[in-house]
Structure formats: structure tokens, C-alpha cells
Amino acid sequence: MRYDKYQVIVVGGGLVGASLALALAREGKRVALLERRHPDFEALEQGWDARVYAVSPANRRFLESLGAWPGMERVGTIAAMDVRGDAGGRIEFSAADADADALAWIVENRWLLAALWRSLRDSDVELLTGSAQDLATTPAEARLTLDDGRELRTELLVGADGANSWVRGQLGLSADVKPYGQSGVVANFACEKPHGGVARQWFLGDDILAWLPMAGNRISMVWSISDSPSLLQLSPAELARRVADAGGGLLGAFETLTPAAAFPLRLIRPESVVAERVALVGDAAHTVHPLAGQGVNLGFQDAAQLAALLQRAPDCGDWMLLRRHQRQRREAVAAMQLGCDSLYRLFQARLPGLPWLRNAGLSLTNRLAPLKRQLARQAIGY
Secondary structure (H helix, E strand, O other): OOOEEEEEEEEOOOHHHHHHHHHHHHOOOOEEEEEOOOOOHHHHOOOOOOOEEEEOHHHHHHHHHOOOOOOHHHEEEEOEEEEEOOOOOEEEEEHHHHOOOOOEEEEEHHHHHHHHHHHHHOOOOEEEEOOEEEEEEOOOOEEEEEOOOOEEEEEEEEEOOOOOOHHHHHHOOOEEEEEEEEEEEEEEEEEOOOOOOEEEEEEEOOEEEEEEEOOOOEEEEEEEEOOOHHHHOOOHHHHHHHHHHHOOOOOOOEEEOOOOEEEEEEEEEEOOOEEOOEEEOHHHOOOOOHHHOOHHHHHHHHHHHHHHHOOOOOOOOOHHHHHHHHHHHHHHHHHHHHHHHHHHHHHHOOOOOHHHHHHHHHHHHHHOHHHHHHHHHHHOOO
16 A cells, blocks of 8 residues: 655644644654645635734744744734732733733734745645544554545654544543633724733633733733623624723723634643654643633644754654653643633632632732732743
8 A cells, every 4th residue: 555654744734733844844854734624825814813812922933933923913912911800909010020022922813824824835844635534553653544545654643633632532542621611702802092012801700801902903802701692692882892891991992893702611631642653732732721821822832842852853753752742841731721720710719708818919919029020921931
């Protein structure tokens, strides 16, 4: 039987999978990227995308090194953060607290994906179209069978195929999945007043509302809410009023730019992110609560560190290398998952006196310059 042999096959051409394939190709590896359909660049770069990401400075540098950073006319800058508790607590910090130009940049999913795939088109990555049907591994290689009967063989197969990862399922890797009982509702708005490059977040009892500064005088909303239909069923005008009012009218009246969409919030922790000849990255390897906006940043760092690890590897699927990758990523991922989950649980708890305590803690931290400086540095990945 004829088959194609690669050093690395990446399954999943989303943001993390595309960035990994590009990074590996730039290290001289023979790489294939499998995606059901190749994206239409012109279609991606139309209108506004309600799904946005807060990309850290380290990950902006990573994407720029791949030639995959979109034009700044579509990118918002987070120069400062303003976080408010549910009983008067408040903390503010800025990029200046971390001696940085920005805490993060707000980038729309579709425009970032288009930038990555434009770079892929001009790279040595072999772009494959189709669906995977079967995965088998031996100590020497991974074998992937596609829906059209093609068989691919590789030293290493990487699953970058999302939270419901087919690759993870084929490997039989169990995952601890903890639903939050909420959905993340997203939409974009034009604002009456300038946002000033400030990302704003409110802990509203059971819910968490965030306004993220986009390019121009626009914001993207992420509302972690138990009753998502209450937002999804609103007319555009009603939705704009509801979101503006929930933030105390700080930016004046809103105009809805994109329909509201919702996605379920879950904490996913697989038992392992590596197996014989296989590694998982991005949401296939971990998810976190979006309250800190760090999910895609963890995924990009998976890609950057795995590519660096394999740079001089004579065998990309060597078991000791895969184990090293898992060890390198475990601490950063676990710390972010624990931090986001603990903060979410803290503001969900209803024990007597706890609302006062958590809000007092926010306000106290706001007055402690060294601690606030450290928080700002953590926010940008230092």
C-alpha cells in the first residue's frame, strides 16, 4: 500500500494547530496539516467577529515570528484593567505597572485565523483536506487513515482538534470534565464614549461580565451567565441596552454590531496530554474559565514550546521528548486552571461574610503597589 510519511502531522487547523504547523515548518520539519476544509480568506475578513482573544505580548511575538499578526487596524490594545467585585471591591492596574506597552491585544478570531492561513499558504506545510477515520500507533510511528482511504504515517501526530478532540478519544485518554453550568455569551458593540483601552470586568453575583477594547470605539463582550437565553433572545437594540446598563452606563449608549452567540463553559483536564507517538495541544489538552482570557495564550505557548523542543530532534515522536513536553507545560497550565477556577468559585460562594471579605481583598490589593505590579506582570506573561 502506498502511504505518505511525515515527521509531524497536525490534526486541526485552528489557531493553535496552524501556528504549530508553521513553527515546525520553519524549523525545517516535514509537516502536514489536516483540516476538513481550508478557510476562505476573503470570507474570514468580512464584518466583525464576536469571538475575540486577548493575546499576550509573548504570544504576539510568537505570531509575528511566523508572519501571522493581523493588521493593527483590526486589533485593540488593552492598556489597563478595571475589575470590580460584587460588593464594592475594585482593583485597577495598567501596562505601566509592568513597564510594558500593553497588557494584551484584542484580536478577532477570524482575522487572526486568516493571517495564519495566509502564512501557511506561502509555507512548506503540506495542507491536507479531509476527515480522519482511524488512528493507530506503534513504537515506531503513528498511522492516520482518512475518509478517502489515504493512509498517512508520521513520527509524531499532534491533536489540535479542540475541546471535543477526536484524537484524544481515539487514544482512549480520559479527561476530567467539570461543567460550570454557565455559557459564555459574546457580542460586539459600538460605544458612545471612548473605551480608553481599558478592559473592564464585573463580578455580578453568579455572573461575570467583561468588556474588552477593540479597534476603534468598539468593545467585545464576554458574559459568563447561567441564563444565556435571557440574552440570546433579545433584539439587537434590547441587547445593547442590557449590556450598557449592566456596566453602569460607563461608555454611554451601545449599538450592537454582531448577534449574540453562546458556548458552554467547561474545565477540561485530560489524564495525560501525550501518548505513544501522539501529543495534544490547545483546547484538546486543556480548557480554562474565560474570566482571565488565557485559554488561547496557553495554546499558543503549547505550540511555541513544542516546536522549540523538536527543533533539533532526530525523531519528533521520541517518547522521552513527549514526556518532557508534558512536564514543561504541566505547571503553567495547572496554575492557570487553578487560579481561574478558584477565583470563579470564590465569587460564587455564598458563605456569611465572604462577599465582604473578597471585595475587601480586591480593594486592599489595589492599594499595594508591589503586589499590583506583580499581577500586571503575570497578566502579560512575565
